[in-house]
Amino acid sequence: MKAKTVETTYREALREALREALREDERVFLMGEDVGSYGGCFAVSLGLLEEFGPERIRDTPLSESAFVGAGIGAAIQGMRPIVEVMTVNFSLLALDQIMNNAASLLHMSGGQYDVPVVIRMTTGAGRQLAAQHSHSLEGWYAHIPGLRIVTPATLEDARGMLATALRDPDPVLIFEHGSLYNLKGKLRADAGAVDIDHAAVRRPGDDVTLIAYGGMLARTLEAAEALDAEGMSAEVVDLRTLRPLDDATIIGSVRRTHRAVVVDEGWRSGSLSAEIVARIQEQAFYDLDGPVERVCSAEVPMPYAQQLEAAALPQVDSIVAAARRTKG
Amino acid sequence: MKAKTVETTYREALREALREALREDERVFLMGEDVGSYGGCFAVSLGLLEEFGPERIRDTPLSESAFVGAGIGAAIQGMRPIVEVMTVNFSLLALDQIMNNAASLLHMSGGQYDVPVVIRMTTGAGRQLAAQHSHSLEGWYAHIPGLRIVTPATLEDARGMLATALRDPDPVLIFEHGSLYNLKGKLRADAGAVDIDHAAVRRPGDDVTLIAYGGMLARTLEAAEALDAEGMSAEVVDLRTLRPLDDATIIGSVRRTHRAVVVDEGWRSGSLSAEIVARIQEQAFYDLDGPVERVCSAEVPMPYAQQLEAAALPQVDSIVAAARRTKG
C-alpha cells in the first residue's frame, strides 16, 4: 500500500518543519531579521508569529554578529535556537561568532561547552540579485571544523533536516537555495526527520558519476537525462551534507563508474568541488579512467544582467559537456 | 663579482619595505591597531611613527571592519593605504568589507572603481596561541575573485612583495607567517621589488614535487634534504602567490617528477591543497604515477598544549612519509 502524500512546496516543507519543532520542544525558538511581522524575507516563517508569539518568533535588529552570538549563548544555556540569517551574503558579519565561538567552544573548553545551535540561511544565485546577494559560500563554510553543513535540495530534506539538526549536539548550518523555495511536489504526509550523515544516490547509473547538491541538483538530474539520451548512463549523487562529507557514497559510486563530474555553484578555485576531486583521487585513483571534471561558477562577483549571470553559473549543457569529456 | 649582501631578519625586511614605500610615495600610509606608539604588535613598524608621523602611521581603535573599509575608500580616493590587520584571526570581522567591497567594486561598477589597497596580516600557528590566534586562512581567502593573495616565505619576498603589491591596481592581501619574523639571513643590499606572478622552484629535484608556501616552506625544504639522504630527489615549489595560482610552474614540475605532495597549514578539507590537487589531476593526470598526497593541519581548533599543537601541524616527518607514499 502506498503511503498517503500531499502536494507541497520547499517553502511550506521548511515552514512545517519549523512549526513541528516549535510545537514539540518549548526550548526551540526562531530568531532573525524579519522572521516575525514580515513573515520571513522569503515567507518561510509566515504565520508562525501569530501561532507562537514574539518570544519564540523573535524579530531582531540588523545586528548579525550579535544575534548569531546570542543564538550560540542561548544554546549553551539550554535553549534550542534556530537562528535565521537572511542570506549567506550577510553571514560574513557573523563569521567571527560562527568560527571562533560556535565551532571552537567545545574544543577550546576541553569538551565542556557543546553548542546545539541551528543557523539557517538562504544561499545561491540565479535571480539576478548581483554581486552582493548571490554568493554560494556553503562549500566555503564546509572548511570549518566543528560545524555540520547541510543543504536540502528536495522536499523531503527541506521537511526533515531541521529536526535532525536540532537533535545534533553541535552547531549545524542549513543552507536553503533561494531558487528552490517555490519548488512544488508530492511529499509523504508522514514525512519527518531525515538522516543527515549520508549522501544520496538520486539517480542510478553506470558510466559516470555526477556529484551535486542544493541548487545544482535539479539541473544535474536534467543533464543525466540528456546524457541518457546519448547512451551515457549517469549516476547522480546528492551530497546533502557538505561537512562531514560522506566519502563512502561518493567513492563507492566512482569506483563503479570510473568517471566523475563535480557540479558546484561555488567559485571554482578553492570550492568544495576541489576537495571532492582531491578525495576521489586520493581514495580511488586507480579506478579512474581519466581526470575528474568540475563544473563550477565563473570566478566573478555575480553580474546582474541575465545573460551574464546565466553564463556565470553551471548549466545543463556545461554539465553534459563535462560528462562527455570524461569519456576522453 | 658577487653583489653586496646584508645580515637581516624577515621583520627588518618587512620594515625596510614599509619605510621605502613611505619614503617614495607620499600617497602611501600605514593604518591599523598599534602600528604607531606600540611599534606594531610584532614590532614590524617599530620606529616608523617617529620617522613619518601620526598622519601616515595611523593607530586605529579596535574597529576592523571600519578601518579596513576606510583603507578601501582611501585607495579609491587616490591614496595608497597599507592596512594592517593584526592577525588573520581578527580579519573575519572585516570580511564583508574585503569580499563585498574590495574584491567586488571593480566588477559591480563595470570597471570604474579599482581598489589599490594593500592589507597585511599575520597568519599561522606554532606559537601555542591556541584556537583563536592560530588560524591559517590565507588559502581560504584565495577562494575570493578580485583579490591577489601573496605569502612571503623568504627574506627577498618579505623585502620585495610590498612594493609590487602597492603597484598592483587591485586589492592585495599579504600574509606574514608569525613564526617567520625572527628568520635571519643574508639579503642583497640592493634588494627591492619582486615579481608576484610566479611560483618559485626553491630546490630542484627529479623524483617528487613538494609544493608549499609561507610558514611551511622551511620544513618542506628540510624534508627534501631528508629525502635526498634516502635517495629520493625532491623538487620544492614555493607558491608565493596563492591567488592567482601559477599553474605553469606547478604543472611543469609535476610533469617531470610524476609525483607530488602538497603541504598546507590550512585545515585539510577545503584547503588550498585541494585546489592544487584538483588542478594537477585536471592538467597532468596522465603524467601522474599515483595520487597526489596532501599534508595539512589536523581539522581541529588549534589546541594550546605543545605536543597537541605539534601533532596538529605538518611536520618534516609527515612530509617525508607522504613523499615516500607517492612511490607506492
Added chain:
Amino acid sequence: MTADPLDLLGTMLLIRRFEERCAELYSNGQIRGFLHLYVGEEAVATGICAELTETDSVVSTYREHGHALARGVPLESLMAEMFGKVSGCSRGRGGSMHLFDRSRRFAGGNAVVAGGLPLALGLALGDAMQGRPAVTACFFGDGAMAEGEFHEVLNLAVLWRLPLLLCCENNLYAMGTAIAKEHGRTELALRAASYGATAWPVDGMDAIAVNRAAAQAVDEIRGGSGPVFLELQTYRFRAHSMYDPDRYRTKDEVARWRERDPIELLAARLRADGSLDDDALAATDARVTAQVAAAIEQAERGEEEAVAELTRFVYSESSTAAGSVR
C-alpha cells in the same frame, strides 16, 4: 547657499516618475532582481545632493535611484542599468542595487546594510589626507544604525574629524521591523550626538528644510567640524521591495504619511508664494515624464553585454591577474 525650490521640485518629480515607470517595467519583467523604491523619500536625496559640489562624493544603498538622480547621474545610463544593458552606468553588472558613476563621484549602491559606511569613511579620509575641501555624503537607513559598522565608523569619523555627512534616512522601518523593535532608544540624532558628532533631526518630507540643513551641515564640515549626522525623518510610501506584501503596517498609517507627500508639500508652498502655477507644474511634469520615457526607449534599444565579456573587471585590465579568471 541653498538651492532654488523650483529645481528641488523638478528633481523630486524626476525621481518620482522614474520610479513609477521602473515599477511598471518590473511588473512586466523588463527590470529584474530586487527593486527598492524611494517613493515618499525624494525630498531627502534632493535636498542633500543640491548642496554638494562636483568634488564631493556620495555613497548610497540599494534604495538608490533617488540618490543617483539627485546627484546628476544621467537618467539614460541609470535606466539602461536597470535593464542590464552595456550602456548602463555599471555596464549591466550592477542593476538597481549597484549604480555607479565615478565621473560624478557616485560611489554606488551598497546592498549590504551599513556596508557603505566604512567605504564612505575611507573616501572622507582620502580627501582629508590630500587636503581637499571635499565632503563625502553617505546615505543609510534607521535599520543600518543597529549594525556594528555604524558604531565603528561614527567613532572613527569623530576621532579623526573627517569630512563625513551621515544622512540617516529614518523611514521608521527596516523592512518589516518597526523602529521600536530595532533600537532601545529611537531618538537617532541623540544617539549620534553621544559619539561627539554634531547631529539633529530634520523633517525629511520638507525639501527646503532638508536643503537648509544640508547647507548648514556642509558648511560646518568644510569648516573642519568633523562629521555631521542628520536624522532625516521620512517615510516610504511603497513596500520595502517589489517582493514585500507590506503586512506589517496599517493602510491608515501609510495614508496619513501620504498626506505629507514631499512633492505636493513643496508644490503647495510654491503655489502659495506665487512662484508656481498649475501650468508650470504641468510643464515640469511633462518634461521629466518625457525624459524618463526617452530613457526607457533608449534603454530598450541598448545593447546587451557580450557573454565573452563575463570575466572582465574582476581584475583591472592592466593587471597580470586579469588573464587568470576562469
Added chain:
Amino acid sequence: MTADPLDLLGTMLLIRRFEERCAELYSNGQIRGFLHLYVGEEAVATGICAELTETDSVVSTYREHGHALARGVPLESLMAEMFGKVSGCSRGRGGSMHLFDRSRRFAGGNAVVAGGLPLALGLALGDAMQGRPAVTACFFGDGAMAEGEFHEVLNLAVLWRLPLLLCCENNLYAMGTAIAKEHGRTELALRAASYGATAWPVDGMDAIAVNRAAAQAVDEIRGGSGPVFLELQTYRFRAHSMYDPDRYRTKDEVARWRERDPIELLAARLRADGSLDDDALAATDARVTAQVAAAIEQAERGEEEAVAELTRFVYSESSTAAGSVR
C-alpha cells in the same frame, strides 16, 4: 548584600600571587603562548564576582586569571591549564586565554576582543527565556567598546531587557593605544547610558566600591531593569602581555597608579578600622602563596594529554560527525 572585605582582600592577594608566579613560569618557559596579566586590576574581578551566585554566568577575556579565580575556579585546575596539562580546566586545549569551567558557569576566556559580548548576550537571553533569575556578567575592556559587537549587543540587551551585567574594565589603554586615540568621547559610562542602559563609573581600584556597585547592579538586574553597565576605572601595572616592551606610557604614570594599588588600599583601610593587623595580613599572604606553590607542584606533576586525543572535542562524543575529523 555585600561581601566581607577580608574575603575580598584574600581573593585579591590570591590573584596577585598566582600571576606573579605565572610571570616567572613564563620567563622560564613552563607557561607558553600569550600571557596577559591582571596585576593592578584585581579589585574589579574580586568585587564583581563576590556578588554573583552559582546560577549566574561569567564571560571573560584573554586577561582572565583574575576573573576565573574570583569566580571560584579551583586554582589547581587553572594552573594545570597554564601548563597545558590534561588536568587543566580546559584539558590543556585552552591555555591562559581560554579558561573554562562549566560547573561554575565560567564560560571562558574569549581572545577575540569583544567576541565574548554576543555570547554573553545569549547566555542572558537563555536564562531570561527560561525564567531563571540569573545574571550574566561579561568582562571586557575600554578598547572592546570601539568594536561593532559592543554596539549591537548593548542595543539588543536594552531592547530585550536582558539580565546582563556589562563590566567595562577601563584601564585607559588598548594594548599600546591610549583611550583618547580609541574613542571620540572617552566618558564610557555616558556612552553606554545613551543606549538606554543604567550605567555609571566606579573606582576600580577600590574593591569595596566595586563590590557595592556590583551589589546594586545585580539587584537592579534581578529586579528586571535590563542591562547595567559599570565603567570600572582601573589600570594595568604590567605590560599588556609578556611580549609588550611597554613603550607607550611613562614610568611616572605607572608609578602614580601603583600608589593606588588595590590590595594596599584595602589593607590600609582595614588596618585603619582595626579589622586587620600585620600578622593577619602576613598569614593570609602566606596561605595564598602556599596554595599557589602547591598548585604549581601539582601542575608540574600533571599528565600531558595523549596525542591520540588530538581530534577529540571537535564534535561531541555523541555526534556521528566525531569520527570524521582528520
